Amino acid sequence: MSIVLENVTFTYMPKTPFEKTALNDVSLSVESGEFTAIIGHTGSGKTTLLQHFNGLLMPDKNKGSVYVDGEKITKKNVRDVRMKVGYVFQYPEHQLFEETVFKDIAFGLKRLKLSDEEIKERVLAAAKTVDLDEALLERSVFELSGGEKRRVAICGVLVTNPSYLLLDEPASGLDPAGKREIMKLLKSLNDRGMTIVFISHSMDDVAENARRVVIVNDGGIGLDGTPYEVFKNRELLTSWGLDVPEVTKLFDDLRIKSGLDIPHVITISEGVKLVEKLKAEGRLKL
Amino acid sequence: MRISLGRFVPGDSLIHRADPRTKLIWTIVMMVLVLMCSSWWQYLTAAVFVIGCFALSGISFKYILMSLRPIMLLLAITVIFNLLFFKGTDVLFTLGALTVYKEGVLQSVKTIIRVSLLIISASLLTYTTSSVAITDGMESLMRPLAKIGFPAHEVAMMMSIALRFVPTFADETDKIMKAQAARGADFDSGNVFKKVKSYIPVLIPLFVGAFKSAEDMATAMESRCYKGGKGRTRYKVLKFSSADLIMLIVTLVFTATVILLKYVFKI
Ligand SMILES: Nc1ncnc2c1ncn2[C@@H]1O[C@H](COP(=O)(O)OP(=O)(O)OP(=O)(O)O)[C@@H](O)[C@H]1O
Numbered sequence: 001m002s003i004v005l006e007n008v009t010f011t012y013m014p015k016t017p018f019e020k021t022a023l024n025d026v027s028l029s030v031e032s033g034e035f036t037a038i039i040g041h042t043g044s045g046k047t048t049l050l051q052h053f054n055g056l057l058m059p060d061k062n063k064g065s066v067y068v069d070g071e072k073i074t075k076k077n078v079r080d081v082r083m084k085v086g087y088v089f090q091y092p093e094h095q096l097f098e099e100t101v102f103k104d105i106a107f108g109l110k111r112l113k114l115s116d117e118e119i120k121e122r123v124l125a126a127a128k129t130v131d132l133d134e135a136l137l138e139r140s141v142f143e144l145s146g147g148e149k150r151r152v153a154i155c156g157v158l159v160t161n162p163s164y165l166l167l168d169e170p171a172s173g174l175d176p177a178g179k180r181e182i183m184k185l186l187k188s189l190n191d192r193g194m195t196i197v198f199i200s201h202s203m204d205d206v207a208e209n210a211r212r213v214v215i216v217n218d219g220g221i222g223l224d225g226t227p228y229e230v231f232k233n234r235e236l237l238t239s240w241g242l243d244v245p246e247v248t249k250l251f252d253d254l255r256i257k258s259g260l261d262i263p264h265v266i267t268i269s270e271g272v273k274l275v276e277k278l279k280a281e282g283r284l285k286l
Numbered sequence: 287m288r289i290s291l292g293r294f295v296p297g298d299s300l301i302h303r304a305d306p307r308t309k310l311i312w313t314i315v316m317m318v319l320v321l322m323c324s325s326w327w328q329y330l331t332a333a334v335f336v337i338g339c340f341a342l343s344g345i346s347f348k349y350i351l352m353s354l355r356p357i358m359l360l361l362a363i364t365v366i367f368n369l370l371f372f373k374g375t376d377v378l379f380t381l382g383a384l385t386v387y388k389e390g391v392l393q394s395v396k397t398i399i400r401v402s403l404l405i406i407s408a409s410l411l412t413y414t415t416s417s418v419a420i421t422d423g424m425e426s427l428m429r430p431l432a433k434i435g436f437p438a439h440e441v442a443m444m445m446s447i448a449l450r451f452v453p454t455f456a457d458e459t460d461k462i463m464k465a466q467a468a469r470g471a472d473f474d475s476g477n478v479f480k481k482v483k484s485y486i487p488v489l490i491p492l493f494v495g496a497f498k499s500a501e502d503m504a505t506a507m508e509s510r511c512y513k514g515g516k517g518r519t520r521y522k523v524l525k526f527s528s529a530d531l532i533m534l535i536v537t538l539v540f541t542a543t544v545i546l547l548k549y550v551f552k553i
């Protein structure tokens with residue numbers, strides 16, 4: 001089970017003076033169960049790349065193909081693919097439209113021709129997953145706070161039980177608590193076996209949560225590996241307009257200034273453990 | 287986003303650099319001129335002028351075809367009606383109850399030329415002039431009307447805001463359609479009613495967003511002390527150069543030629 005992109009090239013507005021090749025011969029595969037982050041500078045092609053995963057965009061003619069669970073995405077099967085591969089847009093709350101939260105969440109189920117009972121069951125289950133208060137379900141979608149709207153929107157995608165979930169900057173524009181909740185939600189979905197691929201501009205979020213990091217740079221794959229492997233390349237990342245997590249910088253500076261032989265650190269909990277260890281070994285006095 | 291009819295194509299030709307007022311006048315004169323034409327010679331004169339200006343603008347002739355594409359159907363229908371119902375003297379052929387006259391065919395060709403020339407002149411304006419420049423030019427041309435109470439500045443400002451938001455809404459529509467498609471919306475199947483209904487999930491967020499943008503825009507304008515056209519100075523001052531004068535004179539010459547052909551030489 002996987003999503004595979006094979007030599008994908010994609011051009012916006014082809015054959016016009018505004019032509020823009022946003023992806024250039026990209027090959028990438030995402031295996032079932034992964035928790036992957038896509039990072040890259042603004043305009044590097046992250047969104048374009050992610051939209052190929054469920055056929056929202058299709059590669060240029062004869063310039064590559066995309067396979068979901070071994071099946072090539074075509075115009076014919078694309079709607080079935082989308083039931084399997086959920087996509088949460090950036091600022092998904094802008095797409096809410098129904099009179100009530102319940103109806104909006106249920107929108108994705110229309111196509112499945114379920115009974116009212118089944119619909120209710122599914123909506124309640126999805127609402128529980130994203131920790132949405134049941135009392136909100138009968139409210140108008142336009143009366144919710146930004147964070148609540150975001151959760152309703154994610155809920156509306158989860159309700160079809162996709163096996164892959166793609167998210168474009170799911171935490172952008174939220175307060176720190178909202179961000180933590182979204183990342184926690186993604187983690188718990190992943191623990192339950194859902195494949196998660198998300199775009200993020202927060203290196204800290206990526207380092208803390210993702211198990212694989214793909215860097216998109218100027219329409220191609222710059223680096224691809226574990227967060228640990230990727231965030232070792234501070235200079236390269238900086239030259240691509242990216243950064244490493246704050247805690248990595250802290251321990252880098254510590255290594256240089258103190259001359260201590262300490263390994264790379266990418267998360268805060270790792271850093272804490274390292275400091276404790278150094279203290280116990282008497283190499284560091286606080 | 288698709289390229290649409292009349293989108294500004296940046297360039298640095300004589301036509302691009304001309305004062306937008308010149309181009310507006312040129313377009314209006316061209317339209318009247320084309321509508322005045324009745325004989326082949328007159329059409330030829332107008333066509334030479336319009337196509338000549340297009341060539342001067344350096345814009346690829348592909349764009350002519352692109353601007354004509356949306357009216358192909360309209361043209362086809364007009365031609366069919368002309369062929370079927372135009373009564374003349376020279377029978378070309380008969381097909382059952384239908385008689386096609388030579389005059390009908392000629393008339394169809396003229397209609398095609400006329401409509402095409404109209405569209406090409408209008409699109410030459412929009413291809414070579416940014417929407418901001420067009421509205422600036424309009425405001426400047428309408429200024430005399432302000433003396434008799436016509437809200438020239440307000441009309442121009444409304445137009446420029448409307449034009450400013452066209453691409454934004456096109457992008458937004460595209461994005462919302464994709465987002466709803468991602469959660470299983472179907473915009474293609476079913477009968478007409480079903481199809482119209484399937485656009486509700488697109489229209490509601492689009493309108494909510496539009497009202498919000500309008501509000502934001504109003505706040506932004508107010509906070510920059512916008513209070514109408516009175517006493518407002520311009521960053522880009524329109525300048526009427528000698529090139530503009532030459533362009534207008536050439537336009538005048540061609541117009542005069544058509545008038546002479548039509549009323550004096552009667553060819
Ligand atoms: N609809 C479009 N029409 C034309 N060009 C586009 C369109 N969408 C994106 N592009 C261009 O394609 C390139 C890649 O865009 P993309 O949206 O994938 O970037 P991104 O990495 O998601 O950036 P961001 O971090 O800002 O979201 C950019 O240069 C952008 O200008």
Ligand SMILES: [Mg+2]
Nearest residue numbers: 046047048168
């Ligand atoms: Mg993006």
